[in-house]
Amino acid sequence: MRPWLIRDGKRVTMSSALGTMGAERVIDGLIVTLVLAGALGLVPRLSPLPDHVGNLKVPVAAIPAAGYVALFVFVAAFGAMAVFYFARDFARRFTRATVGFVSPRLAEKLASIVEGIAEGLHFLAGPRYAIPFMLETFAYWTINACGMWALGVACGLHMSFGHACAVMGVLAVGILVPAGPGLFGAFQVATYGALAMYFSPELVTYQGSAYVFLLYAVQFVWHLVAAALAFMIDPTVWSRAEGDTSAEVTVLAPPSARA
Numbered sequence: 001m002r003p004w005l006i007r008d009g010k011r012v013t014m015s016s017a018l019g020t021m022g023a024e025r026v027i028d029g030l031i032v033t034l035v036l037a038g039a040l041g042l043v044p045r046l047s048p049l050p051d052h053v054g055n056l057k058v059p060v061a062a063i064p065a066a067g068y069v070a071l072f073v074f075v076a077a078f079g080a081m082a083v084f085y086f087a088r089d090f091a092r093r094f095t096r097a098t099v100g101f102v103s104p105r106l107a108e109k110l111a112s113i114v115e116g117i118a119e120g121l122h123f124l125a126g127p128r129y130a131i132p133f134m135l136e137t138f139a140y141w142t143i144n145a146c147g148m149w150a151l152g153v154a155c156g157l158h159m160s161f162g163h164a165c166a167v168m169g170v171l172a173v174g175i176l177v178p179a180g181p182g183l184f185g186a187f188q189v190a191t192y193g194a195l196a197m198y199f200s201p202e203l204v205t206y207q208g209s210a211y212v213f214l215l216y217a218v219q220f221v222w223h224l225v226a227a228a229l230a231f232m233i234d235p236t237v238w239s240r241a242e243g244d245t246s247a248e249v250t251v252l253a254p255p256s257a258r259a
Contacts, residue, residue: 022117023124026077029172032141033071036169040064043162045197053192054205060196063170070173084111084118091115144168151215156207163198170194182220188212 003017049061084091092111100107124130145164152159152167174190175183195208 016119019117019119023081023119023121026074026081026117028137029070029176030074030078031137032169032172033067033074035141035145035165036067036173037071039162039166039169040067043160043166043198046200050196050201053196054201056189056192058189058193058196060193063193063197067169067173070176080114081118081121084115085121088115088118141168148215151218152211155211155214157195157199157203157211166197167191167194170197184216187216191215 003014003021006012006017006020045064049063051061052058053060080091083094091114095107095111095114096104098107099110124133145161145168148168149159149161149164152164157163170193171187171190174193175186177186179186191212192204192208195204195211199208
């Protein structure tokens with residue numbers, strides 16, 4: 001839905017919107033997994049880590065390794081995007097020489113996908129857009145962590161800002177896993193697992209349960225309120241989302257036309 005909503009009529013093609021969203025998500029993922037890695041390295045954890053949370057079989061001991069793996073994936077994804085953006089010919093030759101050894105058709109398809117997403121890095125090419133984007137990204141994640149920290153303290157958890165950063169990072173990685181509508185299930189399991197790395201089982205199943213419920217409920221309600229505000233502020237949002245994109249999906253716009 002997000003690429004559809006940012007198209008702004010016919011001025012931004014669907015493929016350009018998809019590339020921008022893809023690049024934004026990779027950069028977002030890179031930043032939050034860096035925060036998670038920092039929290040995992042600096043904030044002391046329980047030892048040994050439990051293998052369950054209440055009656056839930058949550059492999060808490062596997063969470064730190066999963067966090068570092070996610071960081072590696074996002075670093076690799078950002079690196080691939082950067083190479084395809086700044087050294088496209090080399091990147092295509094390298095893809096053909098490696099993946100193409102197994103399947104030339106797969107190599108071309110993979111190169112096209114990564115190249116399309118890499119086009120979204122255009123907004124980082126100059127300070128006019130790169131600086132505001134990075135400042136807003138850091139502000140967003142800082143405010144998010146502060147909110148999770150304040151909620152934890154209010155729920156009776158002895159939570160520090162480092163704990164909040166760890167919970168935020170584990171949650172961001174956890175909801176990458178396909179889940180039910182509204183991320184229900186993955187959201188709760190990831191949050192419980194993050195809390196279980198730092199707090200006793202009694203705290204996690206008592207104060208922690210209130211924290212997990214309120215964290216989900218507040219974010220769920222806020223998303224509905226934000227959507228309602230968007231329609232109130234700009235009634236054309238829905239009509240733009242329903243616009244015809246049939247002739248634009250496979251065509252990349254020139255740099256001057258991208259968002």
